[in-house]
Amino acid sequence: MNDHNYILHNDNADGIDRRGFLKCMAWAGTGVLWTVSGGVLVSKTLAQIAKAGEPFPTTDLSFLQISDSHIGFSKQANKDVTETLKIALDRINAMPTPPSFLIHTGDITQLSKPEEFDTFDEVLKSCRTKDVFYVPGEHDVLNDGGKLYRERYLKRVEARGSGWYSFNKNGVHFIGLVNVLNLQAGGLGQLGDEQLEWLEADVKNLGTSTPIIVFAHIPLWTVYPEWGWGTSDSERALRYLKRFGSLTVLNGHIHQVLQKVEGNVTFHTAMSTAFPQPAPGTAPSPGPLKVPAEKLRSMLGLTSVQYKQGKTALAVVDSNLS
Amino acid sequence: MTKLTPRNERMALLCAISFLNLSIFALAGEMKDVDSTSSKQNRIEIKDFAFNPQTLTVKSGEKVTWINRDEEPHTVVSVEKQFKKSAALDTDQEFTITAGAPGTYTYFCSVHPKMTGTIVVEK
Secondary structure (H helix, E strand, C coil), X not given: CHHHHHHHCCCCCCCCCHHHHHHHHHXXXXXXXXXXXXXXXXXXXXXXXHHHCCCCCCCCEEEEEECCCCECCCCCCCCCHHHHHHHHHHHHHCCCCCCCEEEECCCCECCCCHHHHHHHHHHHCCCCCCCEEECCCHHHCCCCCCHHHHHHHCCCCCCECCCEEEEEECCEXXXXXXXXXXXXXXXXXXXXXXXXXXXXXXXXXXXXXXXXXXXXXXXXXXXXXXXXXXXXXXXXXXHHHCCCCCEEEEECCCCCCEEEEECCEEEEECCCCCCCCCCCCCCCCCCCCCCCHHHHHHHCEEEEEEEECCCCEEEEEEEECC | CCCCCHHHHHHHHHHHHHHHHHHHCXXXXXXXXXXXXXXXXXXXXXXXXXXXXXXXXXXXXXXXXXXXXXXXXXXXXXXXXXXCCCCCECCXXXXXXXXXXXXXXXXXXXXXXXXXXXXXXXX
């Protein structure tokens, strides 16, 4: 923490301001605990927390994000994605305080096959946390426009349209969005008019002090449009949400931790439980990244989010499977 | 009852044209089912999230085959719905159509819509 203060408070003309620094940190993609306190973001690496012996803050609500399980994938980048999903679930089961629920931000399967969904459901039975909220990835809706996905994974919620919904937990308003359907040639992820109209109405009567957590598969910020890592109409969604004092956007799809902070909005992408992907622009194309076997688990992981009521504090912690 | 207003008329015409286009691209359409007697092989390789070649010129009646060389599933979908779309192609899977009437046909991958390509059909 101390070694970060220098840069955090340095507004001199050295080209590194607070936002720039946070961006750097995010791109480094290491396990970082983020807390918002009085509107100021403070970061601590997991190693620093461990050294200081500081416990995680006690919270009113904690949940876990897992993403991009790609059940059915069996190529060189990870020949056993079912096993690494099991390891991720073991980590969840080993947590001293179990999360209230899980969020899965899509790409449950590799090819939308019923048997792949079956395997996922079977493996998930080992998880002590039973409540799971889903949004689809493009791999979950490949041949049927998401029909099978919707039949299986939206039983707990009142879903509209192609499967979007919202719910409240401990004073936090959660919104699950679908941006992987009806994609247009040459374009990016897309929410579409119907969903955006629903979103505007959904948050209309909420007070600005209500913390909002939005989750969707493809990033709702432009990470790297050349690889399709963005959502064409996400700006409109954010317009409806920017008045809220605390807005956290959780995405998957890119299989690596990236974080961006813009005022009161925090964007965050999670690691996959299956295989990593290259950092934006560092390879000819996105896709499964082959890494040495001993390195694989350090590039897979999950994300824990903790919220303390009345404290505007929201902590997002990434941890890998190594 | 529907009156044929100028707008409706145009819609009806458009529908008729689309319908015609659908039938023009008569489909072999099956994966892993390449006709070996085909006089000429027009192949489009899908590699690194791109169609290669991006523009392919063929003669009417010839077959066109896409093969996916990525570890990521891709699809082949006509932008104007001029031919039947492929199922999701896994690694090394193929999709074949028979080129119909002369014209320019643009297509894309509905999973990764940044990926686009064009087939030019000549007489």
